[in-house]
Amino acid sequence: MGRLRRVSPCWDTLPVDSTRRGFLRSAGLAGVGAGVLAAGGDRALADAAPPAAVSPAGSGVVPFYGKHQAGIATPNQEHLQFAALDVVRGSLADLRDLVRAWTRAAAAMASGRPVGPIATGPRPPADTGEAVGLGPADLTITFGFGPTLFRTAKGKDRFGLARHRPAPLVDLPPFLGDRLRTAISGGDLAVQVCANQPQVAFHAVHDLIRIARPVARPRWLLAGFGGTGNSTARPIPRNLMGFHDGTANIMASDAAALDRFVWADAPSSPAWMRGGSYLVARRIQIDLGRWDATSLDGQEQAVGRAKLAGTVLSPMPPDAHILIASPQQNGGQRILRRGFGYADGVDGATGAPVAGLMFLCYQRDPRVQFIPLQTRLSAFDTLSRSFLTHVGSAVFACPPGTARGGYIGEGLLG
Amino acid sequence: MGRLRRVSPCWDTLPVDSTRRGFLRSAGLAGVGAGVLAAGGDRALADAAPPAAVSPAGSGVVPFYGKHQAGIATPNQEHLQFAALDVVRGSLADLRDLVRAWTRAAAAMASGRPVGPIATGPRPPADTGEAVGLGPADLTITFGFGPTLFRTAKGKDRFGLARHRPAPLVDLPPFLGDRLRTAISGGDLAVQVCANQPQVAFHAVHDLIRIARPVARPRWLLAGFGGTGNSTARPIPRNLMGFHDGTANIMASDAAALDRFVWADAPSSPAWMRGGSYLVARRIQIDLGRWDATSLDGQEQAVGRAKLAGTVLSPMPPDAHILIASPQQNGGQRILRRGFGYADGVDGATGAPVAGLMFLCYQRDPRVQFIPLQTRLSAFDTLSRSFLTHVGSAVFACPPGTARGGYIGEGLLG
Numbered sequence: 001m002g003r004l005r006r007v008s009p010c011w012d013t014l015p016v017d018s019t020r021r022g023f024l025r026s027a028g029l030a031g032v033g034a035g036v037l038a039a040g041g042d043r044a045l046a047d048a049a050p051p052a053a054v055s056p057a058g059s060g061v062v063p064f065y066g067k068h069q070a071g072i073a074t075p076n077q078e079h080l081q082f083a084a085l086d087v088v089r090g091s092l093a094d095l096r097d098l099v100r101a102w103t104r105a106a107a108a109m110a111s112g113r114p115v116g117p118i119a120t121g122p123r124p125p126a127d128t129g130e131a132v133g134l135g136p137a138d139l140t141i142t143f144g145f146g147p148t149l150f151r152t153a154k155g156k157d158r159f160g161l162a163r164h165r166p167a168p169l170v171d172l173p174p175f176l177g178d179r180l181r182t183a184i185s186g187g188d189l190a191v192q193v194c195a196n197q198p199q200v201a202f203h204a205v206h207d208l209i210r211i212a213r214p215v216a217r218p219r220w221l222l223a224g225f226g227g228t229g230n231s232t233a234r235p236i237p238r239n240l241m242g243f244h245d246g247t248a249n250i251m252a253s254d255a256a257a258l259d260r261f262v263w264a265d266a267p268s269s270p271a272w273m274r275g276g277s278y279l280v281a282r283r284i285q286i287d288l289g290r291w292d293a294t295s296l297d298g299q300e301q302a303v304g305r306a307k308l309a310g311t312v313l314s315p316m317p318p319d320a321h322i323l324i325a326s327p328q329q330n331g332g333q334r335i336l337r338r339g340f341g342y343a344d345g346v347d348g349a350t351g352a353p354v355a356g357l358m359f360l361c362y363q364r365d366p367r368v369q370f371i372p373l374q375t376r377l378s379a380f381d382t383l384s385r386s387f388l389t390h391v392g393s394a395v396f397a398c399p400p401g402t403a404r405g406g407y408i409g410e411g412l413l414g
Numbered sequence: 415m416g417r418l419r420r421v422s423p424c425w426d427t428l429p430v431d432s433t434r435r436g437f438l439r440s441a442g443l444a445g446v447g448a449g450v451l452a453a454g455g456d457r458a459l460a461d462a463a464p465p466a467a468v469s470p471a472g473s474g475v476v477p478f479y480g481k482h483q484a485g486i487a488t489p490n491q492e493h494l495q496f497a498a499l500d501v502v503r504g505s506l507a508d509l510r511d512l513v514r515a516w517t518r519a520a521a522a523m524a525s526g527r528p529v530g531p532i533a534t535g536p537r538p539p540a541d542t543g544e545a546v547g548l549g550p551a552d553l554t555i556t557f558g559f560g561p562t563l564f565r566t567a568k569g570k571d572r573f574g575l576a577r578h579r580p581a582p583l584v585d586l587p588p589f590l591g592d593r594l595r596t597a598i599s600g601g602d603l604a605v606q607v608c609a610n611q612p613q614v615a616f617h618a619v620h621d622l623i624r625i626a627r628p629v630a631r632p633r634w635l636l637a638g639f640g641g642t643g644n645s646t647a648r649p650i651p652r653n654l655m656g657f658h659d660g661t662a663n664i665m666a667s668d669a670a671a672l673d674r675f676v677w678a679d680a681p682s683s684p685a686w687m688r689g690g691s692y693l694v695a696r697r698i699q700i701d702l703g704r705w706d707a708t709s710l711d712g713q714e715q716a717v718g719r720a721k722l723a724g725t726v727l728s729p730m731p732p733d734a735h736i737l738i739a740s741p742q743q744n745g746g747q748r749i750l751r752r753g754f755g756y757a758d759g760v761d762g763a764t765g766a767p768v769a770g771l772m773f774l775c776y777q778r779d780p781r782v783q784f785i786p787l788q789t790r791l792s793a794f795d796t797l798s799r800s801f802l803t804h805v806g807s808a809v810f811a812c813p814p815g816t817a818r819g820g821y822i823g824e825g826l827l828g
Contacts, residue, residue: 078612081757118656118722120710128706129656129721130640130755133649198492198612198639202654202757206767210706217765223757225612226544235547240616242532242543292542292624296534307543308532341544343495343616343637351631353620 060138060196064110066401068263069408071140072277072336072362073252076227076237077194080340080358081205082281084187084394085216087149092159096413098215102143102191103407105211109204112136115211128210130203137197141204143408144190144279144396147171164412166273168264168365169397172280176378177389184220184283184392192279192360194227194338220392222283224340224358236310240341240355241291241387243303244310248322250336261334261369262362264397269364272411275400277362280370283342283392284359289352291387302383321383324376333369335361356388366395474552474610478524480815482677483822485554486691486750486776487666490641490651491608494754494772495619496695498601498808499630501563506573510827512629516557516605517821519625523618526550529625542624545617551609555618557822558604558693558810561585578826580687582678582779583811586694590792591803598634598697598806606693606774608641608752634806636697638754638772650724654755654769655705655801657717658724662736664750675748675783676776678811683778686825689814691776694784697756697806698773703766705801716797735797738790747783749775770802780809 062070087095105115112135116126150165151157191208195201202223209218229237229246231253239245250257264273291299300306304313304320316323327334338360347354363369377384399409407413476484501509519529526549530540564579565571605622609615616637623632643651643660645667653659664671678687705713714720718727718734730737741748752774761768777783791798813823821827 083760118710122709122711124707125656125710125713125721127656130652130654132652132656132722199652199654199755202639202755202767202769206654206702206769209765209767213765218760218767221757221760221767225616238544238546238613240544240613240620242539242546288620293538295536296532296539297536299539307539308546341613341616343635346497346632346635351623351627353616353623353632353635355616355620 059112059135061112061136062110062138062140064107064141065404067275068401069142069276069398070110070401071142071192071194072262072338072398073258074138074140074194075231075252076229076246076338077138077140077196077201078225078227079195079198079201080224080227080338080360081193081201081221082224082358082360083191083193083205083209083221084146084219084281085189085191085209085212086219087158087188087216088214090215092161092413094215095159096407098212099143099409099413100407101211102141102208103402105207106141106143106204106408107404109207110136110139110141112139115207128203128207130206131200134197134200134203137195137200139193139195139200139204141208142190142192142194142279142398144192144398145169145409145412146187146190146394146396148186149188161412164270164272166264166269166278166397168268168278168367169395170367170371172366172393172395173371173375175374175390177385178378178393179389179391180393181391184222186394187219187396189216190279190281190394190396190398192338198225222342222358222392224342226341228337228339230336230338239339239357240286240288240343241299241303243299243305243307245339246337247310248326250334257334258336261364262336264364264400272409273397273399276398277336277364278366279396279398280359280361280363280366281392281394281396282359282390283356285354285356285389285391287350287352287387287389288355289347289350292352294387302386317382319380319382321377321381324381325373330373330376331368333373335363335369335373337361356391362398473526473549475525475550476552476554478521478555479818481689482815483556483690483812484524484815485556485606485608486676486752486812487672488552488554488608489645489666490643490660490752491552491554491610491615492639492641493609493612493615494638494641494752494774495607495615495635496638496772496774497605497607497619497623497635498560498633498695499603499605499623499626500633501572501602501630502628504629506575506827508629509573510821512626513557513823513827514821515625516555516622517816519621520555520557520618520822521818523614523621524550524553524555526553529621542617542621544620545614548611548614548617551611551614553607553609553614553618555622556604556606556608556693556812558606558812559583559823559826560601560604560808560810562600563602575826578684578686580678580683580692580811582682582692582781583809584781584785586780586807586809587785587789589788589804591799592792592807593803593805594807595805598636600808601633601810603630604693604695604808604810604812606752612639636756636772636806638756640755642751642753644750644752653753653771654700654702654757655713655717657713657719657721659753660751661724662740664748671748672750675778676750678778678814686823687811687813690812691750691778692780693810693812694773694775694777694780695806695808695810696773696804697770699768699770699803699805701764701766701801701803702769703761703764706766708801716800731796733794733796735791735795738795739787744787744790745782747787749777749783749787751775770805776812
């Protein structure tokens, strides 16, 4: 085990957003807390908190066409459906036709329209229909290409794309503590669906999987809820460990940070990827049984924050999660996170719910962003080492957006 | 295979709600459809439909205390978490203490309060914290007792409760086509959590499972979304087959139908169950690959409705789902349904999403309601026989409500 040098954090060495907002919140809550904690503790404090505005506007439309794909620099929606598919037959032309059809379908659904006619009489409907009447619900659909699309694990260049593989689209190295399952890792193609209505999200991934037949078939499909904060438009979300999450995230509205940290550009990325971004997807299981049995002090030391108020601890333990993950500890690098909680039945061994974080992060180059960050977290971070297990992993190159009449990835497949 | 007598349905032999509302809707949509179908088909029709108001008021409170448990005659919320637990140790007194603690926790969460202090310093928090700030979100928590609580499968009367088992709480018989999995069937105790915010729902089931330790541990835990309609307050929901669902349901506001069909009473139910209800929970998987490849005509014939407009077919095929399920075909019996869609990864064999319906129904006596109904459906209904597989099953006696200071099931355990 490596040892971390002792650091003495102060307000302005911590993530800017986190610190400023945490401090303000702290100041405000301290005033409330002094009275209500005396009058009845946490319950009174919770009562004093305003109810959340969870922004489920069914009528919200996020434009599909544009310079960048929607669903990256978009305020996080409440629901996720994420599918990874493998191309199982066909030529480059078939792949192109698939992505063209997906683009048309995604644009239609983002506007609240079905992907095709339903009143088809003797033929199967061209839209499965479960979202009719539900509105667009801020639906975004984001497509990505995995390393195996360029060259299979066995080295085969199926589509003649190997020479176009972007340098930042590396295979992720193994990290300490990884317990990856093949069945929920990798994939040739990624479809990230986010929406503020769960059935709108399911419908989109359902129809995109259906449309992909017989060229591609899903390798894995995972749902999530409760998006990590990346906007200032609503209360700061909490993750399934009960802590604020996303305060130090790149905000969807921060154009300068997006240009610097998120959008792919020359010279590292080829022309077809400029304006796109690299997505690292990790399924991170929380040992909820162990976490729930940990003292509040232990939880707060592991995270580096007060659980209720969200304020940064002082002094900060040198192995606290938010310190190890901070830009100051990572050469100034940041990533755009879109994290979602997931729940998946019961752990037969512990009797705790199987639950965790579907961690999606976008960046300009994983080689200098996610990979060094995760290397540090897996080695030094108490939260990661004691309570989290990475069970799924994938990386995708998400091309830039397209204009009406074009299709996602046209610079590569055209 | 049995044969069904030929019937000639007319409007007033079909479910009253369904027919009247279907007819009105049909008339309305026919007017719209005639114009827009000519002008552009389904897309235009979908555009013309109003966006849904999915009612996710974070601040909504459904009272926990009352004559009946909340979550039965409550308009369906958007999200479900359903846990079945087994009692693994302890005495009747331990069981009573557990249900008392659950009652207090449920009442607190339904009001938007944590179940206990979070600022606990050297001890684990008494609330896991992920719902702090999210509001009550119309949370309801409904508890039930399974047949095995009264006598185990091996015949053991662990708690001296066997003589109090209500006659309507029968073990369900096998039905044609059942492919039940033990791991998602049965259970001594049921916890049905419904809410209009997914993390509020998860938090509630998470903390109730935590509180149950070490007396009870979860046997299965399933999530769902998109509740079947049982109120007139919002657009009629569609199930994952894309059809309207719930139009013939008992509406949460229909007190006469609730008294007649839902609330347990003398003489069939013992005193401790009067004002309660019997819950049948079935996990019903849809063969989405096959369904999506079926013609619109085939889908509509199987269901008995027009897919887009929701109108009842005329003539009605004798083996259509809504006909076989109608009260007229079942001695006038009705059930209160609370159905939720679920999605659970990918079917490796077909490449389709694993998805279906978490079917929850409440009734006065399953012996004359669910059991005969499901016997008919499993034998005659085209939809059930060709596209649906029951993979999970359970039945529970859900006691009446309680007053502040009391606890759920006090008439049995007190």
